[in-house]
Amino acid sequence: MKIHEYQAKEIFNKSGMPVPKGRVIASSDEAPKVCQIINGPPWVVKAQVHAGGRGKGGGVKVVHDPSEVIAAAESLLGKSLVTPQTGPEGVKVRQVLIEEGVDIAREFYLGMVIDRAAAKPAMIFSQAGGMSIEEVASQTPELIWTEYVDPAVGWMPYQGRNLVYKLDPLPSPGAIKQLMAVMAAVYKVFMTLDCSLVEINPLAVTVSDGVLALDAKMNIDDNALFRQKEVLKLDDSSETDPLELMAATYNLNYIRLDGNIGAMVNGAGLAMATMDLIKGAGAEPANFLDVGGGATEEMITNGFEIILKDRRVKAILVNIFGGILRCDVLARGVVAAAEKSGMRIPLIIRLEGTNVTEGRKVLEDSGVKFLVAKDLSEAAGLVASQVSGEN
Amino acid sequence: MSILVDEKSRVVVQGITGREGTFHTEQMLAYGTSVVGGVTPGKGGQKVEGVPVFNTVHDAVNNEGANVSCIFVPPPFAADAIMESASAGVKVIICITEGIPTIDMTKVDRFLKDKDSILIGPNCPGIISPGKSKVGIMPGPIHKPGHMGVISRSGTLTYEVVDQLTGVGLGQSTCIGIGGDPIIGTTFIDLLGRFKDDPDTKGVVLIGEIGGTAEEEAAQYIKREFHKPVTAFIAGQTAPPGRRMGHAGAIIAGGKGKAEDKIKALEAAGIAVAPSLARLGGTVLEVMGQA
Numbered sequence: 001m002k003i004h005e006y007q008a009k010e011i012f013n014k015s016g017m018p019v020p021k022g023r024v025i026a027s028s029d030e031a032p033k034v035c036q037i038i039n040g041p042p043w044v045v046k047a048q049v050h051a052g053g054r055g056k057g058g059g060v061k062v063v064h065d066p067s068e069v070i071a072a073a074e075s076l077l078g079k080s081l082v083t084p085q086t087g088p089e090g091v092k093v094r095q096v097l098i099e100e101g102v103d104i105a106r107e108f109y110l111g112m113v114i115d116r117a118a119a120k121p122a123m124i125f126s127q128a129g130g131m132s133i134e135e136v137a138s139q140t141p142e143l144i145w146t147e148y149v150d151p152a153v154g155w156m157p158y159q160g161r162n163l164v165y166k167l168d169p170l171p172s173p174g175a176i177k178q179l180m181a182v183m184a185a186v187y188k189v190f191m192t193l194d195c196s197l198v199e200i201n202p203l204a205v206t207v208s209d210g211v212l213a214l215d216a217k218m219n220i221d222d223n224a225l226f227r228q229k230e231v232l233k234l235d236d237s238s239e240t241d242p243l244e245l246m247a248a249t250y251n252l253n254y255i256r257l258d259g260n261i262g263a264m265v266n267g268a269g270l271a272m273a274t275m276d277l278i279k280g281a282g283a284e285p286a287n288f289l290d291v292g293g294g295a296t297e298e299m300i301t302n303g304f305e306i307i308l309k310d311r312r313v314k315a316i317l318v319n320i321f322g323g324i325l326r327c328d329v330l331a332r333g334v335v336a337a338a339e340k341s342g343m344r345i346p347l348i349i350r351l352e353g354t355n356v357t358e359g360r361k362v363l364e365d366s367g368v369k370f371l372v373a374k375d376l377s378e379a380a381g382l383v384a385s386q387v388s389g390e391n
Numbered sequence: 392m393s394i395l396v397d398e399k400s401r402v403v404v405q406g407i408t409g410r411e412g413t414f415h416t417e418q419m420l421a422y423g424t425s426v427v428g429g430v431t432p433g434k435g436g437q438k439v440e441g442v443p444v445f446n447t448v449h450d451a452v453n454n455e456g457a458n459v460s461c462i463f464v465p466p467p468f469a470a471d472a473i474m475e476s477a478s479a480g481v482k483v484i485i486c487i488t489e490g491i492p493t494i495d496m497t498k499v500d501r502f503l504k505d506k507d508s509i510l511i512g513p514n515c516p517g518i519i520s521p522g523k524s525k526v527g528i529m530p531g532p533i534h535k536p537g538h539m540g541v542i543s544r545s546g547t548l549t550y551e552v553v554d555q556l557t558g559v560g561l562g563q564s565t566c567i568g569i570g571g572d573p574i575i576g577t578t579f580i581d582l583l584g585r586f587k588d589d590p591d592t593k594g595v596v597l598i599g600e601i602g603g604t605a606e607e608e609a610a611q612y613i614k615r616e617f618h619k620p621v622t623a624f625i626a627g628q629t630a631p632p633g634r635r636m637g638h639a640g641a642i643i644a645g646g647k648g649k650a651e652d653k654i655k656a657l658e659a660a661g662i663a664v665a666p667s668l669a670r671l672g673g674t675v676l677e678v679m680g681q682a
Contacts, residue, residue: 085633114493116603116640119500119574134646151497194492223639224492226467253637257629268571268637269545269600272626273668276650279629280667288630290637321547321554323530352554354530376551377669 008216022099042101057083107202129202155187194224259284262307281380300333327359393520403457470495510576537562543598555672571638579609601627
């Protein structure tokens with residue numbers, strides 16, 4: 001789960017990490033009042049969307065006059081923001097954060113993630129702040145420094161020293177102390193809130209030698225949300241695709257893609273491989289949909305409902321490998337869903353595994369119109385030919 | 392031979408009184424697996440499918456000589472269950488549970504460092520040595536005893552692959568689902584090492600997917616010291632970056648974990664990568680024919 005910058009900054013502030021003073025607004029009418037509370041000029045107006053790359057997409061504006069603050073808020077609120085991470089249609093901006101401007105002396109990068117190979121939290125620090133860490137990693141990897149945390153011991157002060165004393169030139173003793181305090185606080189927040197990512201880019205040293213988190217990104221491990229009830233309240237569902245939201249309520253893994261072939265598969269790996277097959281046959285998948293390795297008849301029905309709500313879908317491929325859950329049960333789910341929805345687009349079914357003969361019989365005996373593929377390559381070929389015929 | 396589980400495996404099912412635990416205990420028994428005990432705290436003394444239930448894994452080990460555990464405990468308690476198994480001296484721990492918080496797994500990983508146990512999973516279908524023992528949730532009948540080792544990050548995708556192998560006449564020595572989470576107990580390299588020493592395994596099929604760099608590391612290991620024929624398949628060539636594709640670990644993040652990079656690394660190590668899932672069985676047959 002992702003949270004907004006202003007929400008992450010509130011958490012930072014409560015955890016003793018200094019952030020610029022700011023207010024979040026949903027209407028530009030509130031901007032004049034905010035200009036009176038928040039020190040300026042200059043002010044910084046920042047679109048609050050989950051997608052990264054906001055700066056590049058024009059979602060961050062530095063302005064010097066209250067009227068410009070209002071204009072900046074108006075230019076963002078209610079509009080669609082396109083960033084390198086959104087897609088061409090962009091995302092709608094519903095809130096902006098107005099912050100005091102800061103006189104920056106130096107900018108660093110500070111982040112924490114779980115390093116998969118090491119199976120440990122990793123604190124990543126870089127002298128090259130303010131630019132994308134992927135760019136730094138590819139251009140000047142020697143400027144990125146990492147400390148792995150022993151989960152049995154936690155973050156230790158020496159690790160902070162290992163990172164901070166690599167800076168060249170060294171900041172003042174006061175700034176060094178504050179940087180180390182921020183690192184310790186990042187670790188604490190990361191562990192306490194079950195984060196998968198905490199990122200401060202840039203982490204600034206000001207001309208008056210203060211340390212401030214100018215940006216804040218925080219992702220929470222979805223698997224841990226059961227014990228993060230407070231964080232769960234910060235979820236902004238307006239940022240999620242409506243069909244993805246609906247799928248989540250059915251406990252289905254659904255991700256919307258750009259093509260026109262709806263796909264329904266049991267199991268994540270098989271679902272990915274099926275998407276690849278569709279593409280390999282010259283068509284484009286409209287979605288990733290994993291109804292679960294242990295899918296039930298009901299989950300199949302729900303999955304169908306979601307795919308059919310996507311108007312771009314011109315044909316559906318169902319690829320089910322029956323394991324412990326038998327093909328006949330799964331076939332009944334398909335039939336129930338197809339009957340309920342009154343299918344008007346071609347349906348291609350590939351069924352394999354336990355009780356496959358009974359499963360095929362269920363399909364044949366139903367009134368549902370569909371094509372049966374005897375194997376995977378035929379399934380992909382059939383589905384691709386359905387849409388190429390339409391074009 | 393086979394690796395990790397065989398006819399000598401004595402299995403304890405943790406979470407045996409739950410719906411999944413009971414169902415799969417019945418399935419494992421039907422396959423011929425020696426399920427010697429179950430664990431559900433507070434339900435010691437009961438029986439499930441004729442299998443005695445204990446309060447702790449220690450009791451199951453002491454009373455029944457359990458040496459393999461299969462965990463169906465819900466996510467909030469699963470890390471604890473893994474550690475309990477390891478502390479009781481269980482040698483092979485198989486965790487089926489999906490949805491364990493990643494931070495819990497960092498602690499499990501640290502805990503297991505000085506223990507003499509191997510963890511398979513979490514978020515995996517388990518292990519089967521066809522004809523000998525099935526410890527997990529995979530459908531038994533699609534498997535056939537033989538000489539192919541299978542290592543996979545996925546569940547149903549593995550069933551698909553095994554079905555194709557059996558279909559082209561290639562039986563399996565042992566099939567292992569290593570799990571779809573970002574932090575898993577055992578990865579490709581550890582298992583390739585075991586298949587290397589297993590005279591009964593003549594070749595290996597490696598099924599990877601987007602996310603992390605385990606396939607790239609496996610490719611280097613194979614090039615360096617694994618000399619049995621390997622065929623690979625990578626799922627997720629069309630997956631968009633930054634999205635979790637069902638499995639918690641299946642995500643392209645920070646430019647890492649792309650399918651194309653994995654395929655490139657495997658091919659650079661001289662490993663045949665099946666171009667499509669539909670042709671995997673045929674590709675393996677070609678590779679094994681040359682061997």
